[in-house]
Amino acid sequence: MNITIRKYYYGDIPEKQSGESSSHSSKINRSPLGAEGHDWPLWEVFIRSKQGLDHKHVGSLHAADAQMAIENARDVYTRRMEGTSIWVVESKYIHASNPDEAESLYDPANDKVYRYPTFYDLPDELKHM
Numbered sequence: 001m002n003i004t005i006r007k008y009y010y011g012d013i014p015e016k017q018s019g020e021s022s023s024h025s026s027k028i029n030r031s032p033l034g035a036e037g038h039d040w041p042l043w044e045v046f047i048r049s050k051q052g053l054d055h056k057h058v059g060s061l062h063a064a065d066a067q068m069a070i071e072n073a074r075d076v077y078t079r080r081m082e083g084t085s086i087w088v089v090e091s092k093y094i095h096a097s098n099p100d101e102a103e104s105l106y107d108p109a110n111d112k113v114y115r116y117p118t119f120y121d122l123p124d125e126l127k128h129m
Contacts, residue, residue, distance in 0.1 A: 039062070040062040040063055040064050041062065041063070041090050041091070041092065042060055042061075042062055042090070042091040042092075043060065043061055043062070043063050043066075043069040043073075043088045043089065043090055043091065044057060044059075044060050044088070044089050044090075044091050044094060045057070045058050045059050045060065045061060045069070045073040045076075045077055045086065045087070045088055046058065046086070046087040046088075046089070047073075047077055047078060047082065047083040047085070047086055047087075048083055048084050048085040048086075048087075049082060049083055049084070050082075050083070050084055055085065055087050058077045059076070059077060060091065061073060061076060063088075066088060066090075069088040070086055070088055073086050073088055074086060
């Protein structure tokens with residue numbers, strides 16, 4: 001009796017070719033690789049909690065596609081019903097400013113005092129501002 005075992009991860013189950021037998025390789029794939037052997041992309045996870053309206057970054061994970069990333073994020077980051085909404089974004093699509101250039105990026109706002117609410121005199125009738 002010859003038994004072969006093949007472990008599949010989400011999204012890497014090959015299509016059955018015509019004439020192909022149902023037996024598979026006995027090699028067990030233990031690495032997080034897709035069907036073609038490429039590494040799964042990194043996804044950034046954002047959760048909106050029950051208390052707030054904004055999504056907060058909670059971590060990262062590897063997944064083959066967006067649907068798998070959402071399902072894994074639900075399992076990993078909302079096990080105790082912490083959230084009401086999940087966003088996942090592939091890391092390669094996130095662009096950020098350089099913290100070393102923060103002074104030149106935010107410096108022009110310092111000379112615009114009219115943007116601060118203390119610049120304006122409010123009438124006494126306006127009590128809830």
